[in-house]
Amino acid sequence: MRVGILTSGGDCQALNATMRGLVKALYQQRKDIEIIGFLKGYQGLMYEKYKKMSLSDFEDILNVGGTILGSSRCPFKKMRVIEDGFDKVEAMKKTYKKLKLDCLVVLGGNGSHKTANLLSEKGLNIVTLPKTIDNDINGTDMTFGFQSAIDIATRTLDELHTTAKSHGRIMIAEIMGNKAGWLTLYSGIAGKADVILIPEIPYNIEKISQYIKDKLKNGRKHIILAVAEGIISQEETKLSKKELKQKRVKDGYISAGYRLEAELSEKIDGEVRVVVLGHIQRGGNPCAFDRVLTSRIGVKGAELILNKQYGRMVAVQSNNITSVPLSTAVEKPKRVDPNDEIIRQVRMLGICLGD
Ligand code: F6P
Numbered sequence: 001m002r003v004g005i006l007t008s009g010g011d012c013q014a015l016n017a018t019m020r021g022l023v024k025a026l027y028q029q030r031k032d033i034e035i036i037g038f039l040k041g042y043q044g045l046m047y048e049k050y051k052k053m054s055l056s057d058f059e060d061i062l063n064v065g066g067t068i069l070g071s072s073r074c075p076f077k078k079m080r081v082i083e084d085g086f087d088k089v090e091a092m093k094k095t096y097k098k099l100k101l102d103c104l105v106v107l108g109g110n111g112s113h114k115t116a117n118l119l120s121e122k123g124l125n126i127v128t129l130p131k132t133i134d135n136d137i138n139g140t141d142m143t144f145g146f147q148s149a150i151d152i153a154t155r156t157l158d159e160l161h162t163t164a165k166s167h168g169r170i171m172i173a174e175i176m177g178n179k180a181g182w183l184t185l186y187s188g189i190a191g192k193a194d195v196i197l198i199p200e201i202p203y204n205i206e207k208i209s210q211y212i213k214d215k216l217k218n219g220r221k222h223i224i225l226a227v228a229e230g231i232i233s234q235e236e237t238k239l240s241k242k243e244l245k246q247k248r249v250k251d252g253y254i255s256a257g258y259r260l261e262a263e264l265s266e267k268i269d270g271e272v273r274v275v276v277l278g279h280i281q282r283g284g285n286p287c288a289f290d291r292v293l294t295s296r297i298g299v300k301g302a303e304l305i306l307n308k309q310y311g312r313m314v315a316v317q318s319n320n321i322t323s324v325p326l327s328t329a330v331e332k333p334k335r336v337d338p339n340d341e342i343i344r345q346v347r348m349l350g351i352c353l354g355d
Contacts, residue, residue, distance in 0.1 A: 001026075002034045003305060004050075004096065004104040007067040008041035008074065008112035012133050012145025014286040014294045015107055016061035016068055021298020022105060022129070023058040029306055036099055040070040042115060045104070046091045062295070065148075065285045067107075076114040089122065096124050103305055107131045109143070110333050113313065117326040125310040128326065129301050133282055136180035136333045139324035140315035144297060147289040149176070149281040150186045156277055157191025157224060164222035167271065170212065170264065171224050174257030174276040178230035181336045183281070185346070188226030195223070195352040197260075199230035200336045201343075202237045203354030205260075209267035211352040216270070231256045233263075234355070296321045 003026065007015045026033045035053040038044030061068060079088055096104060096119075103125035106116040109132035120126040130137045133149035153175050164171040173193075175184040181198020188196035194215060197203050212223050236244055251259055257274040265272050286294065293316070300314045300321045312323040336343070346353060 001102050004036045004101045006038040007069045007071045008108035011071050013065040013148040014144040014290040016064050017294040018298050020058045021295040022301045025299040025302035027055045037069045040072040042074040043072050063285050076111045113329045117330045120311045127304045128313040134180045135182040138331045138334045139328040142316045144294045148287045151287045152281050153187030154190040168221050170272045172257045172274045176281050177228040181228045184226050184228040193224045193226035195225040197227045197231045197354045202234040204234050205263045229256050
């Protein structure tokens with residue numbers, strides 16, 4: 001049985017751990033397994049860049065971040081565009097057929113799932129495993145990488161508290177998540193943020209400044225804001241996509257944290273500082289939770305392959321590891337629902353959500 005594997009899109013800490021779980025479980029069940037690892041995601045499949053791998057390649061990588069296969073972004077919207085006569089989809093199909101693969105395993109996020117679904121519709125046997133620190137794939141309660149990133153962002157918020165307290169400052173931590181606020185929401189709660197701003201809940205700067213003023217008046221010495229990189233103000237929601245783009249250019253393309261700093265500084269006396277966490281959130285090693293989760297997800301992926309259940313994504317639902325059709329995974333990205341129970345609970349904790 002010949003199984004291709006690739007890791008696609010932005011990386012996370014638990015890609016190696018997931019591949020290890022998958023490959024170990026496959027070898028436990030069958031001795032005739034051959035693994036083909038494609039290098040740098042879909043690029044490897046397109047351009048026949050791969051290596052033959054064995055079980056030993058996957059040993060001792062449970063706790064190692066990054067990906068031993070490398071990754072790249074191959075945007076889905078360009079996938080069907082023929083460039084310089086090169087048909088990417090046909091090229092991927094050709095490699096798959098040439099190597100006589102029985103199936104292809106894709107570890108990826110939303111965009112990678114769209115391509116996986118397309119390849120599945122084109123007749124390839126595909127199994128996918130849900131990766132992203134954004135936790136925004138439909139059909140699964142959780143993606144791997146999410147918990148490790150929460151731990152990193154939470155640690156940073158812990159660290160900001162001590163220095164912010166010493167100086168009596170207002171500190172803004174900009175956390176990843178362009179469209180989905182899961183990471184900011186969870187790390188904001190865990191990191192005792194006073195204010196949590198997410199893309200799904202447009203903010204009102206007046207409300208935030210009033211909240212901060214009241215807190216400081218009532219004796220709080222410092223303020224921590226956990227802010228997703230994709231936040232948008234209530235005013236900005238009235239703009240068209242084009243107008244918003246123009247406004248961002250006018251603002252000087254500064255990131256969300258710095259935009260908020262400028263807005264807050266106009267309203268509040270006091271020092272405001274910004275920290276952009278950036279790719280640190282995807283770096284380092286997987287946390288214990290992710291090591292267990294990915295081991296289980298890997299095993300489930302192996303079971304799908306051994307049972308020839310293709311065209312499916314391994315999913316976490318109510319603490320069980322199950323699977324859903326790829327069509328479910330690509331329906332629409334999973335966002336924070338402003339009416340969700342967790343949002344009500346955050347409000348009950350007295351945390352400001354900016355609205
Ligand atoms: O999709 C994961 C993610 O880390 C997002 O949170 C972030 O917006 C994006 O990737 C950053 O992408 P890149 O690594 O290409 O800069």
